[in-house]
Amino acid sequence: MRFKPVIGLEIHVQLNTNTKAFCSCPADVFELEPNSAICPVCTGQPGALPVPSKEMFEYGILLAAALNCKIHEYSRFDRKNYFYPDLPKGYQITQFFHPLATEGYMELNGKKIKIRRIHLEEDAGKLIHSSETITEAKYSFVDMNRCGVPLAEIVTDPDIESPQEAREFLEKLRQILRYIGVSTGDMEKGALRCDANISVIDTEKGIQSNKVEVKNMNSFKFVEKALEYEYERIVQMMKEGKEVEKETRGWDLSSKKTISMRSKEEANDYRYFPEPDIPPIILTKEYIEDIKSKLPELPDEKLERFKKEYGLTDYEAKILTTSVQLANYFEKCVSVTKNPKETSNWFLTELLRFVTSEDDFEKLNIKPEHFKELFDMIKKGEISRNIAKNVFEETFKTGKDPRKIVEEKGLKIVGDESMIEEILRKLIEQNPDKVQAYRNGKTGLLGFFVGGVMKETKGKVDPRKVNEIARKLLSD
Amino acid sequence: MKKLKNFRKLTISEILKEKGSYIKESLETIKKIDKDIKAFITINENADILPGKFSGVPIAVKDNIVTKGLRTTCASKILENYIPPYDATVVKKIKDAGFTIMGKTNLDEFAMGTGTEYSSFFVTRNPWDLTRVAGGSSGGSAAAVASGQVVAALGSDTGGSIRQPAAFCGVVGFKPTYGLVSRYGLVAFASSLDQIGPITKNVEDAAILMNVISGYDPNDSTTVEKNIDFTKFLDKDFSNVKIAFPKEVFGEGIDEGVAQKFQEFISFLEKKGAKVQNIDFPELKYAVATYYIIAPAEVSSNLSRFDGIRYGKRSEKDGLLETYLNTRSENLGPEVIRRIMIGTFTLSAAYYDAYFEKAQKVRRLITKKIEEFFDDFDFIVTPTSPITAFKIGEIKDPLIYYLMDIFTIPANLSGIPAISLPFGFSEGLPVGMQIMGKRFDDAKVLGFARFIEKDIPKVFPFEEDEK
Structure with missing residues (x-):
C-alpha cells in the first residue's frame, strides 16, 4: 500500500470521583439542572482557591497503572490561560510541565500503542446557545455545573495505523476504564472525548504530510468515520501534489465531512506557568504502590485466565470478559455448575440475547443455581435442549425455578x-x-x-x- | 464625649481589659472624620456587636478581602457592585472571635500601588498631613487605624502593602510568614507573594490578631499546620540578639531624613545591647526587577476572571471578543492594565524562559541568600520605605513607584515574616523601621518589635484636634 496513515490520539476522560477536582461539589453533574452543582471555587469567584482532591489522584494513579505508565512522585499543576465564557477563572488548571504519568502503553491486537503522558486537569463549563448554531444565536447561557469536574488527559504516540485501530483503541480504553471503575467511558455523554492527529506517509515518495487535528467526534463510530474521511482527503491531496495544511478540522455530522476550524498559525499562546495556589504534589512510593495494589484484574489478564482456567476459546473468553459484571457473573455460575464449557455455551447463545454486558447481573432473576438445575435435567435426559431453552427464557423472565416450570407444564421427555x-x-x-x-x-x-x-x-x-x-x- | 476621645487611642488589649463595646464610638468617629481621611470605601451600616472574646472591638477590613453580603470592590470599577457570596477565612475567623467589621477600606486598585492613589474611587489621605498619601496599597486600613476610626485593621501585603502604609501613617504593620494566614477570600493579586496581616496601634495587638487569623485552612493548600502563639515572646528580653543590616540601605534613592533615622535606629539597638553588623546583599538590587516580573505574570492570570461574564461590570458590545476588550479596558485602571500587559508579555511562549523562568531562579537565589543570613543573625533590619509619605499626585513615573518597594519586596519573595514599627519622625512625618526574621519566627519578630516599642513614645496624629 502506497499511503499509510499515522494517527495519534488525545483523549479526555471524565473521572467519576465523588467530588470535583478542586472543590467539594459533586463530580457527577450529568443532566442536573443548570448551575445547581456550583460553589465559589468552581465558578471562579474573586478570592476563591482550588484545593486538589486526593481521590482524583487515586483515580489517576489507577488509570496510569492500568496503562503501564511511569507514575511520577513529583507532579505539579499549571495554569493554561485563555478567555472563554465557559472558563470561569480565565485559565484551566492542568498539568503541563510535570504530568502525573508518562511512558506507558496499551496492548492492542498483539501490538503496543505507546502512551506519551497522562495528566490531570479540570473540565470547563457548557454553553447553551439560543439557536442551533453559535453563529445564529442571539445570546448564550453558561452552565457551570461541569466546571471543575476532574479529567485525565491521555496522549498517545502516533502509533495507530488505521482509523479502525483508533476505534479499537478507544473501545479497549473504555473497557479498561470500566474495569478499574474510574470512568463510565461514555462517549455519547461526554465522559470520554477524543481528538485525533492524523498525517499520511507516501511510501513511494518517502514523504509525510503535515499533521491535521480532527475534533468533534462524539462516538466510536464517528472517530473511525472522521479519520477515514480525513485519510482519504489527505491522500487525494497528496496524489494531486497539493500541500496539506497544518490545521484543526471538525467532524460535521450532517455532511459526514471534516470541516476546517482554524489553521495552526492562529494557534493560541496559552502562557502556561506553575499554578501558585497549589504546591507541588509529592506522592510517596508507598502511596503509589498502595493504590496500584488496588488495581483489579485487567481485561487482557482475565481473558488469558478464562482461556486457561475454563478451557474456553479465544472468542468465548473475549465475549465473557467484555465487562467485569459479565465475567463475574459467569464465574459465579461456573462455581455452581462446575461446567465452564456448557455455562459458556448458554451465556453466548442464550443469556446474551436478553442482556447486555453492562447490565447489573446481580439483579437478574435467573441465578447460578438455575443454570445448574437446567444442566442437570438436560444431562439426565429429562428435558430436551429445545425445551431447556424455553425453560431458560421463562426463568430469566420470572425467576421461577426451572424444575418447577418443567413439572408444572409437564415438559419432561416422554420415554414411551x-x-x-x-x-x-x-x-x-x-x-x-x-x-x-x-x-x-x-x-x-x-x-x-x-x-x-x-x-x-x-x-x-x-x-x-x-x-x-x-x-x-x-x-x- | 470623654469616652469617644479616649476611644481613638484604644488598643485591643485595653478593650479586652475594659470589657466594653466600642461599635457606636467607631461609627461616630468614622462619620465625623472619614470625610477628610477617606479611608473607607464601604461603611458597614449594619455593624453590630457580636458574641466572642473580642466582642465590641471595631475592626476594618481591606476591600480586597471578601465579606459575605458586604460589597467588596478591590477599589476597581469592575467590582463596584460585587457582593460576595462567601466570607474569606480570615473574615470568618474575626467574626467568630467577636470583632465587628466597621467597613471596607480603600486600596490601590486590586492592591497594585504604593499610595492608594490608584484606587478607582478616591485617594486616601495621610492622617498626619492630609495633602499626603497614606501609602499603599493598604492605605485605607493604615489611615483608619492611625486616625483612630477603628482599633485595628486587616491588610494584605504582596510587596510591602501592609508595612509601607503602616510606616507612612505611624502604625504597626505585620506581614506574616507565607502560609500562616489563609488567603481564601483574599482577591488574588500575586498568589505566591500575597499574605494577609494586621495593621494595629501597637505590636501586642498585632500578635493578638495573628492568634485569631492564622492557622491551617483546608480551603487554602498553601497554608501550613503550625501552632504558633504569636504573643509568646512579647515580654521576653531581646537585649542579646544579633542583627544585620544590608549596606545597600544607604545606596541611591534613600531620603536623607530616613537614612538619618535609620542610623539612630541602629545606635538605639546597640544601646539596647544588640550586636549590629552590616552585610553585603548585592542581590537586593535585583529584588525589584524580579518582583516586577513575577507579580505581573501572576496578575495577568489572576485577573482574567474579571471578564464581565459572570459577575462584575460588563460593558457590552457586539460580539464576545469586543465585549471582553471593552469591559476590561473601560473598567480596569491604567496601572492594573499595565501590569496585565507586562505579565502577558513575560509569560508568552517566546519570552517565558528569558523573563519568568529567570525571575523564578533569581527569586530562589535571593531566598537562599536571606536564609544564609539567618544562619548568623537573628534579625535583619532596614527602613520600611526609603522615603516618607509623599504628596498626593507628586509621583508620576511608575518606575519611581516600583523602586519604593525595594526594602519590603525581599520578605515577599522569600516568604519570611516582617514588621514595620514606628520609629520617630522626619520633618513631621512618621518613619517606619522594618524587622525581618526567619521563616516561622513570626513570634520572635513580634517579640523583638515589642521589646523596642516599649522605649518609643506613642504619638497620635489627632492629639492636636482633641485639645
Whole structure:
C-alpha cells in the first residue's frame, strides 16, 4: 500500500470521583439542572482557591497503572490561560510541565500503542446557545455545573495505523476504564472525548504530510468515520501534489465531512506557568504502590485466565470478559455448575440475547443455581435442549425455578416409544407422497416427520429417539 | 464625649481589659472624620456587636478581602457592585472571635500601588498631613487605624502593602510568614507573594490578631499546620540578639531624613545591647526587577476572571471578543492594565524562559541568600520605605513607584515574616523601621518589635484636634 496513515490520539476522560477536582461539589453533574452543582471555587469567584482532591489522584494513579505508565512522585499543576465564557477563572488548571504519568502503553491486537503522558486537569463549563448554531444565536447561557469536574488527559504516540485501530483503541480504553471503575467511558455523554492527529506517509515518495487535528467526534463510530474521511482527503491531496495544511478540522455530522476550524498559525499562546495556589504534589512510593495494589484484574489478564482456567476459546473468553459484571457473573455460575464449557455455551447463545454486558447481573432473576438445575435435567435426559431453552427464557423472565416450570407444564421427555410410533404412523398414513419421496432418496424429509412428532408432543420427547424410530418406520 | 476621645487611642488589649463595646464610638468617629481621611470605601451600616472574646472591638477590613453580603470592590470599577457570596477565612475567623467589621477600606486598585492613589474611587489621605498619601496599597486600613476610626485593621501585603502604609501613617504593620494566614477570600493579586496581616496601634495587638487569623485552612493548600502563639515572646528580653543590616540601605534613592533615622535606629539597638553588623546583599538590587516580573505574570492570570461574564461590570458590545476588550479596558485602571500587559508579555511562549523562568531562579537565589543570613543573625533590619509619605499626585513615573518597594519586596519573595514599627519622625512625618526574621519566627519578630516599642513614645496624629 502506497499511503499509510499515522494517527495519534488525545483523549479526555471524565473521572467519576465523588467530588470535583478542586472543590467539594459533586463530580457527577450529568443532566442536573443548570448551575445547581456550583460553589465559589468552581465558578471562579474573586478570592476563591482550588484545593486538589486526593481521590482524583487515586483515580489517576489507577488509570496510569492500568496503562503501564511511569507514575511520577513529583507532579505539579499549571495554569493554561485563555478567555472563554465557559472558563470561569480565565485559565484551566492542568498539568503541563510535570504530568502525573508518562511512558506507558496499551496492548492492542498483539501490538503496543505507546502512551506519551497522562495528566490531570479540570473540565470547563457548557454553553447553551439560543439557536442551533453559535453563529445564529442571539445570546448564550453558561452552565457551570461541569466546571471543575476532574479529567485525565491521555496522549498517545502516533502509533495507530488505521482509523479502525483508533476505534479499537478507544473501545479497549473504555473497557479498561470500566474495569478499574474510574470512568463510565461514555462517549455519547461526554465522559470520554477524543481528538485525533492524523498525517499520511507516501511510501513511494518517502514523504509525510503535515499533521491535521480532527475534533468533534462524539462516538466510536464517528472517530473511525472522521479519520477515514480525513485519510482519504489527505491522500487525494497528496496524489494531486497539493500541500496539506497544518490545521484543526471538525467532524460535521450532517455532511459526514471534516470541516476546517482554524489553521495552526492562529494557534493560541496559552502562557502556561506553575499554578501558585497549589504546591507541588509529592506522592510517596508507598502511596503509589498502595493504590496500584488496588488495581483489579485487567481485561487482557482475565481473558488469558478464562482461556486457561475454563478451557474456553479465544472468542468465548473475549465475549465473557467484555465487562467485569459479565465475567463475574459467569464465574459465579461456573462455581455452581462446575461446567465452564456448557455455562459458556448458554451465556453466548442464550443469556446474551436478553442482556447486555453492562447490565447489573446481580439483579437478574435467573441465578447460578438455575443454570445448574437446567444442566442437570438436560444431562439426565429429562428435558430436551429445545425445551431447556424455553425453560431458560421463562426463568430469566420470572425467576421461577426451572424444575418447577418443567413439572408444572409437564415438559419432561416422554420415554414411551409406542406413543411416538403411533404419531409417526399417523403421519405416514397422511403423507404417502412424502413417504414415497423419502424412499426415493429425499432423506432430508426425515426432518418433516421428526418435526411433526415434536410439534404434536410439544417437544416433550427425546428428539434422538424420534429420529431413530422414524428412520426405522420409513424404511419399512 | 470623654469616652469617644479616649476611644481613638484604644488598643485591643485595653478593650479586652475594659470589657466594653466600642461599635457606636467607631461609627461616630468614622462619620465625623472619614470625610477628610477617606479611608473607607464601604461603611458597614449594619455593624453590630457580636458574641466572642473580642466582642465590641471595631475592626476594618481591606476591600480586597471578601465579606459575605458586604460589597467588596478591590477599589476597581469592575467590582463596584460585587457582593460576595462567601466570607474569606480570615473574615470568618474575626467574626467568630467577636470583632465587628466597621467597613471596607480603600486600596490601590486590586492592591497594585504604593499610595492608594490608584484606587478607582478616591485617594486616601495621610492622617498626619492630609495633602499626603497614606501609602499603599493598604492605605485605607493604615489611615483608619492611625486616625483612630477603628482599633485595628486587616491588610494584605504582596510587596510591602501592609508595612509601607503602616510606616507612612505611624502604625504597626505585620506581614506574616507565607502560609500562616489563609488567603481564601483574599482577591488574588500575586498568589505566591500575597499574605494577609494586621495593621494595629501597637505590636501586642498585632500578635493578638495573628492568634485569631492564622492557622491551617483546608480551603487554602498553601497554608501550613503550625501552632504558633504569636504573643509568646512579647515580654521576653531581646537585649542579646544579633542583627544585620544590608549596606545597600544607604545606596541611591534613600531620603536623607530616613537614612538619618535609620542610623539612630541602629545606635538605639546597640544601646539596647544588640550586636549590629552590616552585610553585603548585592542581590537586593535585583529584588525589584524580579518582583516586577513575577507579580505581573501572576496578575495577568489572576485577573482574567474579571471578564464581565459572570459577575462584575460588563460593558457590552457586539460580539464576545469586543465585549471582553471593552469591559476590561473601560473598567480596569491604567496601572492594573499595565501590569496585565507586562505579565502577558513575560509569560508568552517566546519570552517565558528569558523573563519568568529567570525571575523564578533569581527569586530562589535571593531566598537562599536571606536564609544564609539567618544562619548568623537573628534579625535583619532596614527602613520600611526609603522615603516618607509623599504628596498626593507628586509621583508620576511608575518606575519611581516600583523602586519604593525595594526594602519590603525581599520578605515577599522569600516568604519570611516582617514588621514595620514606628520609629520617630522626619520633618513631621512618621518613619517606619522594618524587622525581618526567619521563616516561622513570626513570634520572635513580634517579640523583638515589642521589646523596642516599649522605649518609643506613642504619638497620635489627632492629639492636636482633641485639645
